[in-house]
Amino acid sequence: MTYPALFIDSQKIEHNARIVTSMLKGRGIDVVAVPKSTLCHPAVVNAMVKGGAKAIGDSRMENLRRARQDGYSGEAVLLRAPSPARCPEAVEVSDVGLNTEVETVRLLGRAARRRGKDYKVVLMVDLGDLREGVLPERAPSVAKEMASVPGIILHGVGVNLTCYGGVIPTTEKMEELLATKEAIESVLGTRLEVVSGGNSANILMTMEGKSPQGVNQLRIGESIILGTEAVKKTVVPGCHTDAIVIAAEIIEIQRKPSKPIGEIGINAFGAVVTFPDRGVRCRAICAVGRQDLDHDGLTPLYEGIEVIGSSSDHIIVDVEGATGLEIGSVLSFIPSYGSLLKAATSPFVEKVVI
Numbered sequence: 031m032t033y034p035a036l037f038i039d040s041q042k043i044e045h046n047a048r049i050v051t052s053m054l055k056g057r058g059i060d061v062v063a064v065p066k067s068t069l070c071h072p073a074v075v076n077a078m079v080k081g082g083a084k085a086i087g088d089s090r091m092e093n094l095r096r097a098r099q100d101g102y103s104g105e106a107v108l109l110r111a112p113s114p115a116r117c118p119e120a121v122e123v124s125d126v127g128l129n130t131e132v133e134t135v136r137l138l139g140r141a142a143r144r145r146g147k148d149y150k151v152v153l154m155v156d157l158g159d160l161r162e163g164v165l166p167e168r169a170p171s172v173a174k175e176m177a178s179v180p181g182i183i184l185h186g187v188g189v190n191l192t193c194y195g196g197v198i199p200t201t202e203k204m205e206e207l208l209a210t211k212e213a214i215e216s217v218l219g220t221r222l223e224v225v226s227g228g229n230s231a232n233i234l235m236t237m238e239g240k241s242p243q244g245v246n247q248l249r250i251g252e253s254i255i256l257g258t259e260a261v262k263k264t265v266v267p268g269c270h271t272d273a274i275v276i277a278a279e280i281i282e283i284q285r286k287p288s289k290p291i292g293e294i295g296i297n298a299f300g301a302v303v304t305f306p307d308r309g310v311r312c313r314a315i316c317a318v319g320r321q322d323l324d325h326d327g328l329t330p331l332y333e334g335i336e337v338i339g340s341s342s343d344h345i346i347v348d349v350e351g352a353t354g355l356e357i358g359s360v361l362s363f364i365p366s367y368g369s370l371l372k373a374a375t376s377p378f379v380e381k382v383v384i
């Protein structure tokens with residue numbers, strides 16, 4: 031194998047999935063596991079299913095197709111609405127989709143009919159985060175139109191918070207979602223199966239018993255993969271936080287001043303950066319960069335080192351407090367969600383299952 035590499039510990043992911051799904055199961059909540067930060071890596075999908083996920087969800091059709099090709103045969107949820115042109119493909123690679131536009135749902139229904147199947151739609155409601163969703167007051171009429179489309183089963187309602195506006199899921203937000211569901215049911219005269227209350231940002235409130243009865247599904251990526259919940263970034267009790275680590279080799283290790291020498295302008299990314307003067311320090315350069323991750327989203331797994339910066343192809347690490355490092359030494363880091371997403375997407379990063 032070569033570095034940089036992402037090491038994927040499938041047993042740890044399975045363990046995390048089991049912790050999360052059983053905690054939520056006890057509260058009447060099914061888990062749609064979301065492996066998108068690993069591009070639906072087969073080892074991750076497998077571990078999630080073994081760990082108790084009811085379905086898998088991804089925002090990219092390419093990833094769901096990959097999961098199918100790798101043998102995943104359970105329910106697949108498309109988390110991002112398809113463009114009109116890609117509705118036939120959406121129906122091919124997924125069974126359920128989160129949607130907000132009647133026109134798109136008509137196209138999904140037509141594609142489903144052509145394949146001789148029904149497609150399930152979860153109507154997303156915007157409760158203030160201002161990413162996807164219809165405003166609650168419009169939900170009943172939109173739901174009615176969607177439910178009347180041949181080939182479409184209106185499966186439920188959903189919400190996504192914390193992603194764009196940073197709005198935190200609360201009991202009130204969940205009650206608003208449940209009220210929207212009831213308003214839809216009274217217009218339709220039928221019951222909706224699913225109330226999809228959110229993502230890893232819902233874990234904390236749910237553990238604290240603040241998620242009202244009736245919210246019966248969460249779509250969980252981060253908490254299973256990184257072992258953290260998404261509001262305060264605290265560790266989910268019992269979960270591993272090092273199920274996936276990124277490792278890179280040192281290609282330079284030298285003693286240098288900590289403050290740049292010369293006239294200071296903008297750097298390669300258009301920013302003027304200032305550095306504290308800490309005197310001469312031992313610094314190492316690792317052969318991985320912004321093309322593969324975000325340096326400020328890395329937690330070093332080596333005593334006495336500190337990530338101080340990066341360029342496209344290098345991360346610069348202060349290693350003054352570390353011993354035993356030389357060129358060729360491998361440094362490992364726990365990635366943030368954003369770093370993991372980049373590293374998984376980078377063709378320069380080898381993916382290694384352990």
Ligand SMILES: *Cc1c(COP(=O)(O)O)cnc(C)c1O
Pocket residue numbers: 064066089109110128190228229230231249250251252253260
């Ligand atoms: C990515 C995504 C999720 C999963 O989010 P996590 O924070 O990783 O749990 C859930 N729902 C939607 C719509 C998403 O796009």
